[in-house]
Amino acid sequence: MSLLNSIDRDHVLTALDTWDAAGGANYMLVRGGVSTHVLLHHGKEYDAAAIAGIAHGLATGRTLTPADIPGGSAGASKALTRLGFQVRDDSPPSTRVPGTRTRTPRATTGTTRAASSTPRATRPARVAASDRPDKLCPTCFIALPATGICDQCD
Template sequence: MPDWNLVGKQHVLAAIAECDRLGSRDFLQRYRFGRARASTVWHRGQEYDSKAILGVAYLHATGRAATADDFTRGEAGAVDLLQGLGFDVVVDEEALAAEKAPRVRKTTATKPARASRSAPAAKPRRTTAKSDERVKVCPTCYMALPATGICDNCD
């Protein structure tokens, strides 16, 4: 569970600068965030995805990026944190209310099992959680390092 009190305005500004440098699409892909559905941060005439910016700001503050699963209050929590730091956040209230509503899972009718032969039980697959992966950070500029391990900014 992240300690969001560690994130300051300078960390959010660093995340915004990184998003500007990478472009929104690459920024979201690098840190495994989706597009914001209900809120965007406006800074100097540009809009940014609220949860992604806050998640990468957490990286700049602590050295570990927050994942989408770390936002226990969803976009509403990100909005509160960013507004508390003095950022202009535009919120679509209807979309935010829809995010808070519990999602109903559709059920589908299942086919009856064949009586003649039963399939062998599938072996459980072992996977690593994406949140366990650590993003390596440049100790000089605190930007995420590419796979080469050499900072593109500092060289």
């Protein structure tokens, strides 16, 4: 049984009034997070996950944060739609750019390369010059210049 099965339409309407009284966006700063699903009601837009969390608090005494809602903002959207509310999905589009191919591994042709008996030589990892440890003078332990001769000791 989902946590949001305990809310009904009256709980959501009271949550909308609570949202309006608290100042909406400022209320979300307290609750933490912003939903990607927007509840539309009487020409106003509301954060669907926040409204569902507040409605759950009215129904059970335990207010849910968007992170506590099963399925996140999509789960809240489903519960609110079930109660007859209109919800708009503002989720970002997929990361794949239209007109591009997805990266898939190349298909192998049936021939496999014979394993050689000698292991391949591995390339040493490159290290940036700034990440290399400084060479120190063995006498005074000051970093040596590029010449490798200590200016203090010689």
